[in-house]
Amino acid sequence: MNIRFKQKDLEEIAKISYEEDRKYPENFSNWYKHIVDFGYFKHTNIISNQIFTLEEVETMQETDIIDKVNWEKINKILEPTSNKMKKGQVYNIKNGCFSNKFDFSTCLTTNGELAQQLWKINYQSCMYETGGYTELVVREVIPNYLEYPTIYNGMPLREEIRVFYNLDAKKIEYIVDYWDYNYCYKHLYNANDKIIFNWFHNKIGNRKINHQEKLKELFERIEQNIHTLKFDEELKGIWSIDFLYEIVNDEIYLIDMARGFRSAYWNEDKINKSYKKKTILYKLK
Numbered sequence: 001m002n003i004r005f006k007q008k009d010l011e012e013i014a015k016i017s018y019e020e021d022r023k024y025p026e027n028f029s030n031w032y033k034h035i036v037d038f039g040y041f042k043h044t045n046i047i048s049n050q051i052f053t054l055e056e057v058e059t060m061q062e063t064d065i066i067d068k069v070n071w072e073k074i075n076k077i078l079e080p081t082s083n084k085m086k087k088g089q090v091y092n093i094k095n096g097c098f099s100n101k102f103d104f105s106t107c108l109t110t111n112g113e114l115a116q117q118l119w120k121i122n123y124q125s126c127m128y129e130t131g132g133y134t135e136l137v138v139r140e141v142i143p144n145y146l147e148y149p150t151i152y153n154g155m156p157l158r159e160e161i162r163v164f165y166n167l168d169a170k171k172i173e174y175i176v177d178y179w180d181y182n183y184c185y186k187h188l189y190n191a192n193d194k195i196i197f198n199w200f201h202n203k204i205g206n207r208k209i210n211h212q213e214k215l216k217e218l219f220e221r222i223e224q225n226i227h228t229l230k231f232d233e234e235l236k237g238i239w240s241i242d243f244l245y246e247i248v249n250d251e252i253y254l255i256d257m258a259r260g261f262r263s264a265y266w267n268e269d270k271i272n273k274s275y276k277k278k279t280i281l282y283k284l285k
Contacts, residue, residue, distance in 0.1 A: 018054045021134045026258045027096035028137045034235035035254075039228025040221075041243065042253045047091060047138040048081040057134055064123065066116075074115040081138055085111035092139045093117060097132025098125040099256075104155035108141065142246055142253055149200075151193040157200050159211070159245040161218055164260050164270070166238050167231055173238060173260075174270045175219050183264070209247070218245055221252065229254070238271065 025031065029049055052060070056077045063069055075082070085091060090108050100106045100121045109117040122133045148156035160178035165171075181201050188194050198204045201211050222243060229241075240263035242256040260266055 014058065015054060018057060018134060021096075021131050022051075024097060024131045026262065027132055027135060028094070029096065029135055031235065031239075031257050034232050035230070036232055037228070037230040038254060039230060040225035040252070041229060042246075042251045044092070044139040044142055044253065044255075047140065048084050048136065049138075050078070050081045050136045052077070052134050052136070060119065060122065061133075064126075066119065066123075069119060071115050074119065078114055078118070078136070081136060082111040082114050085114070085138065087111060090141060092141045093121070094137050095121055095125055095132040096135035096137065097258075098128070098130040100124045101155055102152050104150070105153045108154070114138075142244060142255075143248070149196045151188070151190070151196050157196055158247070159209075159214055159218060160255075161215070161222060161243045161245075162263070162265055163222060163226070163241045163243065164238055164263075164266070165226065165241050166272075167235055168237070169272075170227070172223060172226055173272065174267070175222065176265045177215055178242060180265070214245070218243075218252065240266070 021027070023030075029051060032046075032049070059070075059073050059077060062073075088110055090110055092107055093109050093114070094100070094107065095118070098121065103120075103124070106117050106120045106124075118136055125131070125133055144156045144158075148158055151157050157179070162176050162178045164173040164175070166173050179197075179200065181197075185194065185197055188197055195204070199207055238260035240258050240260050241254060244253045244255050245251075246253060261268075
């Protein structure tokens with residue numbers, strides 16, 4: 001059976017899709033504003049968090065073939081952001097919900113490459129149905145002083161920690177290694193990435209850091225200082241909070257957040273039983 005949509009129907013679908021994406025809690029603009037104080041933890045400077053109109057989104061999505069993209073139109077849309085970026089300086093970018101870190105070459109850009117890099121991120125975002133295409137985030141890059149070996153086409157592999165934090169009870173539910181060996185290794189398909197991942201986990205010698213010992217230390221530091229991270233009363237539920245360790249200055253950066261049940265390593269068995277019913281309510285919002 002063939003179904004033919006009228007133009008006004010397609011326009012209404014596009015409008016609904018846009019409005020749904022803008023309400024998505026994982027959009028950077030929808031959670032970052034609720035952080036009142038980072039306390040003990042560091043964060044990178046936000047150069048721009050540009051929100052796009054429906055018309056701008058439609059312009060950027062005119063084609064899914066990169067060779068046919070009208071870069072002049074997209075560059076015009078991105079001027080409010082590109083004008084804030086210093087010429088030639090490299091920045092970290094993502095859309096509202098998705099960083100495309102599995103192809104890290106798209107996560108770094110100068111103002112001259114901004115349109116192309118964002119288009120690539122949004123293309124993959126569409127493939128994975130992550131949402132977030134209605135906004136852009138440009139941040140300063142966390143320094144990589146030691147020139148760590150990289151995976152995922154250019155991403156420095158450093159200690160990262162995911163904390164499942166109960167915003168209502170103001171308590172940690174549980175903490176995990178973001179780079180858990182058993183979870184991540186089987187999903188690495190590049191031979192070089194596998195070698196570096198084994199080095200990172202001390203399965204190959206010559207690494208100065210003992211990963212498990214460092215994780216234990218970082219877990220303890222986060223547990224001791226999580227109370228200094230302040231949120232307003234509007235953000236509710238259990239969220240995953242991602243932290244990255246920068247070794248030279250011995251600093252822990254807050255780099256991302258998402259609702260817990262939408263995050264890797266979500267495990268309801270580790271959640272306080274009395275809280276599970278409330279968690280279901282937050283899923284529906």
